[in-house]
Amino acid sequence: MNARFKLSMSEEKAYFYLLAAIMAEVEYRHRVFCSSEDMEKQLQEMAHWLTTPSSHFGILLCGGCGNGKSTMLKAFQQLLNALHIPKPYNEGTCGIRIVDAKYIAYLCKNNYEAYRKLISADMLGIDDLGSMLGMSIS
Template sequence: MPRFNLPLSEEDAFVSLMSAIQVEVEFRRREFVATEELKSQVRRLSAFLTQENSKFGIVLAGGCGNGKTTIIKALQSLVNVLHIPNPYTDKEYIMRIIDAKSMAATCKSDYEDWKRLMYQDLLAIDDLGTEPREVMDYGNIINPTVDILTRRYENQLFTIISTNLTPPQISQVYGERIADRMREMMEIIPFTNSSYRVLK
């Protein structure tokens, strides 16, 4: 099964993503600084997104405030601009971003929309680990994150995750089965830099 990738060279993807990140940062009225850490993270992401790979997802893992969500939003903007055709449909790829808490809440408030998340072409789950593990709905216990990741793994759908959890914490919170599937399906890009939110 073909994997999603950007129809760009690795260098063009890097330049485009850096530009999109700058737009996201400046939109929030912050100064954009192309640090070496950021360049390294974006280069690794660009390489993954432009080369053939057996994996079909990305985990941006690290502490708070170090650019993970900004990069996800920048990637969404880039995907929208490129109008990338989906080989399995007659439509273009659409990337949806949802934070983990909202995803869990949607499971209870709008079950049909929550099910659509399972089959979204490109899904980004922001702040994995902040959501309740279980949702009670009419007496039924649902594990929103585990269920969505399981279904997306089974259908090999491209999934992007940002999280402050470490790999051992992911195993502890979601169980070794999900952690093992995430290792198989996702490239892990570590974010070890300090928070950009710290006032200078």
């Protein structure tokens, strides 16, 4: 079994990298970045999780519509792309694929081979998980 992904940097540096990535993502979306205590706390927790050893293999971003979950996920993806972190066990660099939860359900039902390939990704960001509530995939 592979070890959980971990950034090789201090928690403080990871926090500032994540903050810069989020600010860049917000600017890319032609919006104005507004910091808040909640956002700063979430960034601290994410930076901690990304820089410390843990047996937990995932992170869940929770909240209502418009609180920045997708923005944070996309910012993390852009940060990984910018850092060019080599994969420890094969060629290439670390990255995260972001997919919509409905697409995963669709693949599971209609193209199981593609679904199995998707879920074997090193890192997978599932967006709009809440949109799956009450949805039937049978």
